[in-house]
Amino acid sequence: MPEFNKEIQKLKLALTSDCALRCRHCFIDKGLGLTMSFGDAARAVDLFLSSPGERKRLELYGGEPFLRYQLLKEIVAYARKANGKARKKLFITVATSAVPLDGEKLAWLRENGVGLAISFSGGREAHDHTRVFPGGAGSYGAVRRKSALAAEALAGKSLVALYCVHPQKAGTVLGDFKKVVKAGFRVVDVECVHGHGWTEESFALFRDGLEKVLRHIERGIRAGDFVFLETFLDMLVCSGSREKFSCPLYRDLELYPDGSYSLYPFGFVDYRRYIGRIRIGAARRGLRKRFRDCSFPSKACGSCVAGYYVIGGLSDGHAPYAYRTRRVEAFFKELLKKSSSDGRYFAYVKAVYGMVEAAYGG
Ligand code: SF4
Known part of the structure; x- marks a missing residue:
């Protein structure tokens, strides 16, 4: 396959629109019954691996990707094989609600060097505010149990909590963050729910909560009790590429289960209403000429x-999300500076580098 002319650092494959949960902030239409074909996934992986850049991140999600476990395993095997020729540093990770996890799946992840990210909001109240089963019962108990199982089975491996802050729960960020860590996670990806009405007030609460989280992390560094934000790892992976973030193909390319290419965050829009405007290509035909x-x-x-992110649901949540990225990056730069003169910070930064190397295979 000829080399694609723009760097795609991250590709997200949404394996299915089906899910075990009915999270209130998720707009993916679970009634669509869509499953990605293996052929479409393989074509997208080929495009991804043919693009420039050494470090590649392949994310499998949904809906719930473990509801298509066989397909998931086949895609991982294909990506590894295709990368035998492409020779990139490839990191593969799966994002899940944790509900379908069991010992066999966790052992498979471990044996195959595949990372795991679990959507978990720490406290019962914050988690069950949005993450519910069909019928409305909260999933906190189930997800907490499965998270503990994952923390044990994947000790020393790539395990991340996706802590997605809802604007109505922005006042409890520090408490929820601590509960995420208590559940066994050492790496946390702080995200912001899209499409649920961020106000000035909730944004201010979020800023305050994030600041407290950063101070909490720094106290841990001084005490030798390390907790990490996934943004730190992303910074190292994409270091020197800051300007490339302005190209949406660099980190925002997704393949939806129907085989459509789109730009993150596709899952936050009404599929039937917006698919025509969101699609920027198809796995079978490739990207539209303008993106190709x-x-x-x-x-x-x-x-x-410019016209893409004005679609309903895509823009709400952008301001707190962009703020989070800016603030966390500035914080990590402070840590890097301190690491040159303080051994405790040096040990912390070294651990972040170690995680990146372990994920991407050196
Ligand atoms: S026009 Fe857009 S998609 Fe194309 S290279 Fe520039 S930023 Fe990337």
Whole structure:
């Protein structure tokens, strides 16, 4: 396959629209009954691996990817095989609600060097505010149990909590963060729910909560009790590539289960209403000409998706999410600075580098 002309660092494959949960902030239409075909997944992986750049992150999610466990395993095997030729540093990870996890799946993840990310909001109240089963019962108990199982089975391996802050729960960020850590996670990805009405007030609470989380992490560094944010790892993986983030193909390319390419966060929009406007290509035909033929950097860059993120549900949540990224990155830069003169910070930063190397295989 000829090399694609723009770097795709991260590709997300949404294996299915089916899910065990009915999270209130998730707009994926569980009634669509869609499952990605293996052929579409393979074509997307080929495009991804043919793009420039050494470190590649393949994320499998859904819906619930473990509801298509056989397909998931086949895609992972295909990606590894295809990468035998492409020779990239490939990290594969699966994002799950944790509900379908069991000992066999966790052993498979461990044996195959596949990372795991579990959606978990720490406290029962925050978690059950959105993450419910069909019928409305909270999933906190089940997810807490499965998280403990995962923490034990994947000790020393890549395990991340996806802590997605809902604007109505922005006042309890520090408490929920601590509960996520108490459940056995050492790496946390702090995210922001999209499409659920962030206000000035909830945004201010979130900023305050995030600040407390950062101070909590720093106290841990001084005490030798390390907790990490996934943004730190992303920073190291993408270091020197900051300007490339302005190209949406660099980190935001997704393949939906129907074989459509789109840009993150596709799962937050009404599929039937917006699919025509969201789709930027298809696995079978490739990306649309405009995304295929453009080059980075060029005059078109910067405004190429100006009309994309005005679609309902895509833009709400962007402000706190962008703030989170800016603030966490500035914080990590402070840690890097301190690491040159303080052994405790040095040990912490070294551990972050170690996790990146372990994930991407050196
Ligand atoms: S026009 Fe857009 S998609 Fe194309 S290279 Fe520039 S930023 Fe990337």
